[in-house]
Every structure is written in C-alpha cells, then in structure tokens.
Amino acid sequence: MISKSQIKLITSLKQKKYRAIEGLFVAEGPKVIAELIASNMELHSHFSSEINAVENDKTHKITATELKKISFLTTANKSLALFEIPQISEVNKSGLTVVLDAIRDPGNLGTIIRLCDWFGVEQLVCSLDTVDCYNPKVIQATMGSIARVNVHYIDVSAFIKNTELPVYGGVMNGNSIYNEALPADAIVVLGNEANGISKVIMEQLTHRITIPQFGKSQETDSLNVATATAVLLSEFRRTTGM
Amino acid sequence: MISKSQIKLITSLKQKKYRAIEGLFVAEGPKVIAELIASNMELHSHFSSEINAVENDKTHKITATELKKISFLTTANKSLALFEIPQISEVNKSGLTVVLDAIRDPGNLGTIIRLCDWFGVEQLVCSLDTVDCYNPKVIQATMGSIARVNVHYIDVSAFIKNTELPVYGGVMNGNSIYNEALPADAIVVLGNEANGISKVIMEQLTHRITIPQFGKSQETDSLNVATATAVLLSEFRRTTGM
CATH class of the missing domain: 3.40.1280.10 (SPOUT methyltransferase, trefoil knot domain)
Incomplete structure (x- = not known):
C-alpha cells in the first residue's frame, strides 16, 4: 500500500531541485538497493512488490501496478527505495x-x-x-x-x-x-x-x-x-x- | 517527401530479421552518416530535413514531421540513412x-x-x-x-x-x-x-x-x-x- 503523498514525494525526486529540498534520492531493484544498504547508506523508505527482496521495518509492501506507477525505469524491477543524500565530507587534498x-x-x-x-x-x-x-x-x-x-x-x-x-x-x-x-x-x-x-x-x-x-x-x-x-x-x- | 513503402521498409529494419532479408541497416544524425559515407559504407538512401546535411543524389528532402515518423531515436536528429550491410570478409587468423x-x-x-x-x-x-x-x-x-x-x-x-x-x-x-x-x-x-x-x-x-x-x-x-x-x-x- 502506498499513499498519495508518498507517490508525490517519489515522483518529485526525479528533479534535482526536489532531491536537494528533501535530501533524498531514489534507487531501484533489489541488487542496487541491497548494495546501498550494505554500504551504510541511510534508508528512508522501501517499496517492494516481492517478498524475497530486502526487508526491514521501512519496507512497504506494494503491488506490481503500484510499483509501475512510481518507478522511473522503463521496466520496473521489483522494488524501489529512497535513501538519504549523505552529508558532504571535506575535500581531501592528497591521493x-x-x-x-x-x-x-x-x-x-x-x-x-x-x-x-x-x-x-x-x-x-x-x-x-x-x-x-x-x-x-x-x-x-x-x-x-x-x-x-x-x-x-x-x-x-x-x-x-x-x-x-x-x-x-x-x-x-x-x-x-x-x-x-x-x-x-x-x-x-x-x-x-x-x-x-x-x-x-x-x-x-x-x-x-x-x-x-x-x-x-x-x-x-x-x-x-x-x-x-x-x-x-x-x-x-x-x-x-x- | 517519403513514400509509404519507404516508411514501411525503414520501420522493418528495426528488426534483425528484416535487416538480414533487405541487407540494409539504419544510421541517424549527420555526424554518424557522414562518418559511414567517408568510410566507404555503401549508401542506399538518405532522408534529411535540413539543407546543410550530407547531400547527394540519394538524398530525399523530408519534413521534420516525416523524420520524426521514421526515426528510431527519442529525439530525431536531422537525418536518417539506409546503408548496405557489407559482405562478410574471411575470418583472419593472426593479429x-x-x-x-x-x-x-x-x-x-x-x-x-x-x-x-x-x-x-x-x-x-x-x-x-x-x-x-x-x-x-x-x-x-x-x-x-x-x-x-x-x-x-x-x-x-x-x-x-x-x-x-x-x-x-x-x-x-x-x-x-x-x-x-x-x-x-x-x-x-x-x-x-x-x-x-x-x-x-x-x-x-x-x-x-x-x-x-x-x-x-x-x-x-x-x-x-x-x-x-x-x-x-x-x-x-x-x-x-x-
């Protein structure tokens, strides 16, 4: 189940302006989402149409039709997640x-x-x-x-x-x-x-x-x-x- | 001006099967087309919506609307050409x-x-x-x-x-x-x-x-x-x- 305000938020993140305002970005597909979680990216929310995808307390079960509605991909890929844009670290002067x-x-x-x-x-x-x-x-x-x-x-x-x-x-x-x-x-x-x-x-x-x-x-x-x-x-x- | 049979031919070339039957492939945009001509690829026909594109006796002037109809690109790029698929040379055994x-x-x-x-x-x-x-x-x-x-x-x-x-x-x-x-x-x-x-x-x-x-x-x-x-x-x- 996904709310109208969630759909509106996700859709807005296609634009850089709203990514900056919300401090969030979108990742899609179980593989990319799992990699980002494993790399300690802060998960904001997770929408999945399949049971065996990454699952935690931020997971919302949605239907394939709902996923298709929010996906930015030509072919939606099982799940979509929002992550927090990380704080920018200082520019390093060596390496x-x-x-x-x-x-x-x-x-x-x-x-x-x-x-x-x-x-x-x-x-x-x-x-x-x-x-x-x-x-x-x-x-x-x-x-x-x-x-x-x-x-x-x-x-x-x-x-x-x-x-x-x-x-x-x-x-x-x-x-x-x-x-x-x-x-x-x-x-x-x-x-x-x-x-x-x-x-x-x-x-x-x-x-x-x-x-x-x-x-x-x-x-x-x-x-x-x-x-x-x-x-x-x-x-x-x-x-x-x- | 482009005929119905030309449109049909071009559209069919999206599929490998028809490229093999016709022995033709599609290239789009003045830059790619000019490079292929310069490399001695055999030009079959050329459809252009602009005057200053590559031009020769195989060029058909068409409108931007006509180009949009035949283009495989999301944004049509001034011209589209059909080239002959070259004869396959023998497999080389060195190098x-x-x-x-x-x-x-x-x-x-x-x-x-x-x-x-x-x-x-x-x-x-x-x-x-x-x-x-x-x-x-x-x-x-x-x-x-x-x-x-x-x-x-x-x-x-x-x-x-x-x-x-x-x-x-x-x-x-x-x-x-x-x-x-x-x-x-x-x-x-x-x-x-x-x-x-x-x-x-x-x-x-x-x-x-x-x-x-x-x-x-x-x-x-x-x-x-x-x-x-x-x-x-x-x-x-x-x-x-x-």
Missing part, C-alpha cells in the same frame, strides 16, 4: 582525485563512479554543470559504488588553483600516457563528451596526456569519456601500485 | 582478435566496436547470441567505427578450437593483466554482462586474466564489460606496441 569538467551523460557519470570505486579513487570532484550524481539514471549505472566514492560539486577552476598536486588532463594531442612517470598523488581531469576540457581548465593543466591511437585510420574522433577514464586510472594504478 | 561471448547490451557492443577501432583491432568475433551489430542502438553508439572493424557472428567455441593462438579471457580471479607477458597475436574473450564467460568457453581459455581491484572495499562486483575491454586492449597495445 588520486578525478575531476570532471561538464560531463552531461548520466550513464557516463555512473560508469566513472564505478571505475573510481574499482581503482580505489575515493574522491570525485565535479564541475557545477556536471550531471547530478543522484540523478536516477546515474544511481542505476553506479551499481552501488556511489556509496564508496565522495562526490563533490564545486568550482573546479578554483579547486585546481588551490591544489599543489600535479594536474593531468586527458586531451587529444598530449604526451602518451604510457610514457609518463605518473605520481600516486595527482589530479586527473576529464572533459565534456562533445567539447573536451574547457579552455579555462585547459590552461590550468600541468600535464596533457593522451591514450595513443593504434587504428590504421585516424578517423575515430575520440574514445568515450568513460572508457578513456578506465585506461587512465588503470595506468595510474598500474605504475604506482597504490 | 589481435576480440571475442564476445553473449554480450546483450547494444551500448556495450557499440562502445567495444569503437574501442577496437581506436586500438587497431580489425576483427571482432561475436557468439551467435551476442546482440546484432546492425541494431540501430549499436550503430548510434559506434560513431562510425562499425565501418572499420570486421564483425563476425559465428560459433565461438568452434572458432577457438580451430585457432593456434593463445586465448586470454577476462575473469574475476585470474592473473593480473599487469604481470602478463602479452603477445601481439592473441584472442581476448569478454563475457556476458551478468554471467561472464560461459562454462564451455571458460574451459577453452589458455590464460585467465584479471584487472586488479584497488578499492578498499571488495564489494564492487565487477567492471562494466566495455570499460574492462578498454583496459585489456590498452594493456595489449601498450606492451606489444602493435
């Missing part, structure tokens, strides 16, 4: 930090958060025009990794200005990533899907790095930003072993 | 070949084709239950790379049985990819999004390789198959320089 400059695609951001989790990057700094990490599509793509990566939305240019770490940027005509002596403490900047790193940030880079292209044809215009992030983080971790 | 075992997500296959193009992998062998590479969603995700990678749909197990090359498979508990002496001529197998490499193929692998996990938590269950492909291909190319 490896990934900086995103205007990433717009929720799937790309979700994949990058998952990559940060895999490669032990605990901090992700996003420009204010990067897609919101509590966007439902991002949450579904992160597969629970959102709970283990601190995501900050700040003025990226000011953040870089205040760091003493080397600032690497993924660009089209930089030095080969394979030939760089990469440090364990660094900032790695990835840019917008269509336009790359913005002019202001480009001028703040201390190192311009590129993933060499091996294809015979030089027509492939660029790697997808998430796959480029995969290769860059792999190289940082491979060479520093951190 | 680096990527083998996909039951990849189901069109976005993943499209990203992997783009990665093959970037890293100069000219041959992609797909199991018969892998999503069709002429699926409209795959075509949109490849960004034209489909023209530069030979994609074969064959019995993967038989293909591996007949090769003399080492067969590497991306698995959860194999040897670190960073410690392997990787050859220039090899087969690299990636498995299904949910279940990984199937049992039959797993037994045919000569080398089980893994991308090391650096996160503190061991809860990330796996890398997305496309980002894993990015790291593996990068390592093969970095170490062999081919």
Whole structure:
C-alpha cells in the first residue's frame, strides 16, 4: 500500500531541485538497493512488490501496478527505495582525485563512479554543470559504488588553483600516457563528451596526456569519456601500485 | 517527401530479421552518416530535413514531421540513412582478435566496436547470441567505427578450437593483466554482462586474466564489460606496441 503523498514525494525526486529540498534520492531493484544498504547508506523508505527482496521495518509492501506507477525505469524491477543524500565530507587534498569538467551523460557519470570505486579513487570532484550524481539514471549505472566514492560539486577552476598536486588532463594531442612517470598523488581531469576540457581548465593543466591511437585510420574522433577514464586510472594504478 | 513503402521498409529494419532479408541497416544524425559515407559504407538512401546535411543524389528532402515518423531515436536528429550491410570478409587468423561471448547490451557492443577501432583491432568475433551489430542502438553508439572493424557472428567455441593462438579471457580471479607477458597475436574473450564467460568457453581459455581491484572495499562486483575491454586492449597495445 502506498499513499498519495508518498507517490508525490517519489515522483518529485526525479528533479534535482526536489532531491536537494528533501535530501533524498531514489534507487531501484533489489541488487542496487541491497548494495546501498550494505554500504551504510541511510534508508528512508522501501517499496517492494516481492517478498524475497530486502526487508526491514521501512519496507512497504506494494503491488506490481503500484510499483509501475512510481518507478522511473522503463521496466520496473521489483522494488524501489529512497535513501538519504549523505552529508558532504571535506575535500581531501592528497591521493588520486578525478575531476570532471561538464560531463552531461548520466550513464557516463555512473560508469566513472564505478571505475573510481574499482581503482580505489575515493574522491570525485565535479564541475557545477556536471550531471547530478543522484540523478536516477546515474544511481542505476553506479551499481552501488556511489556509496564508496565522495562526490563533490564545486568550482573546479578554483579547486585546481588551490591544489599543489600535479594536474593531468586527458586531451587529444598530449604526451602518451604510457610514457609518463605518473605520481600516486595527482589530479586527473576529464572533459565534456562533445567539447573536451574547457579552455579555462585547459590552461590550468600541468600535464596533457593522451591514450595513443593504434587504428590504421585516424578517423575515430575520440574514445568515450568513460572508457578513456578506465585506461587512465588503470595506468595510474598500474605504475604506482597504490 | 517519403513514400509509404519507404516508411514501411525503414520501420522493418528495426528488426534483425528484416535487416538480414533487405541487407540494409539504419544510421541517424549527420555526424554518424557522414562518418559511414567517408568510410566507404555503401549508401542506399538518405532522408534529411535540413539543407546543410550530407547531400547527394540519394538524398530525399523530408519534413521534420516525416523524420520524426521514421526515426528510431527519442529525439530525431536531422537525418536518417539506409546503408548496405557489407559482405562478410574471411575470418583472419593472426593479429589481435576480440571475442564476445553473449554480450546483450547494444551500448556495450557499440562502445567495444569503437574501442577496437581506436586500438587497431580489425576483427571482432561475436557468439551467435551476442546482440546484432546492425541494431540501430549499436550503430548510434559506434560513431562510425562499425565501418572499420570486421564483425563476425559465428560459433565461438568452434572458432577457438580451430585457432593456434593463445586465448586470454577476462575473469574475476585470474592473473593480473599487469604481470602478463602479452603477445601481439592473441584472442581476448569478454563475457556476458551478468554471467561472464560461459562454462564451455571458460574451459577453452589458455590464460585467465584479471584487472586488479584497488578499492578498499571488495564489494564492487565487477567492471562494466566495455570499460574492462578498454583496459585489456590498452594493456595489449601498450606492451606489444602493435
């Protein structure tokens, strides 16, 4: 059973504005919900149409029809939960930090958060025009990794200005990533899907790095930003072993 | 102006069955269409609602409303073209070949084709239950790379049985990819999004390789198959320089 006010609340959370007001975000499907609970994300409420899903005192049994009504997915997946948006921790000044400059695609951001989790990057700094990490599509793509990566939305240019770490940027005509002596403490900047790193940030880079292209044809215009992030983080971790 | 029979033909190409019968596939948007033409894909017909798009004797001017009717995209993008599905070349027995075992997500296959193009992998062998590479969603995700990678749909197990090359498979508990002496001529197998490499193929692998996990938590269950492909291909190319 689900009330009209609950439906209204859930529906409102599709919008960033209401996620900020309510301090809540939506996750769907037993697997993602279970991962978020296991990672100590604070569960607000849980709506499930199946008995064998995650169950606790915040679980409301609902029908498949009710679930379909509140789900943001094309095909509703057994359960939907609301979680509290965690308090933002302080920005950390050491270690490896990934900086995103205007990433717009929720799937790309979700994949990058998952990559940060895999490669032990605990901090992700996003420009204010990067897609919101509590966007439902991002949450579904992160597969629970959102709970283990601190995501900050700040003025990226000011953040870089205040760091003493080397600032690497993924660009089209930089030095080969394979030939760089990469440090364990660094900032790695990835840019917008269509336009790359913005002019202001480009001028703040201390190192311009590129993933060499091996294809015979030089027509492939660029790697997808998430796959480029995969290769860059792999190289940082491979060479520093951190 | 577009005829009823043209609309019927285009709509039918959403299905693999009719793509096989007609020998045609659909690409949308000026950028993807221009890339495919530049890569010598045979243009069958071209429907455009804008003057400044690619134009030739196969171009039919249509209205935005007509385009919306034939487009497979949520938001139609100025033009739609039909291309001939190219003749399948012979399977090549040397070089680096990527083998996909039951990849189901069109976005993943499209990203992997783009990665093959970037890293100069000219041959992609797909199991018969892998999503069709002429699926409209795959075509949109490849960004034209489909023209530069030979994609074969064959019995993967038989293909591996007949090769003399080492067969590497991306698995959860194999040897670190960073410690392997990787050859220039090899087969690299990636498995299904949910279940990984199937049992039959797993037994045919000569080398089980893994991308090391650096996160503190061991809860990330796996890398997305496309980002894993990015790291593996990068390592093969970095170490062999081919």
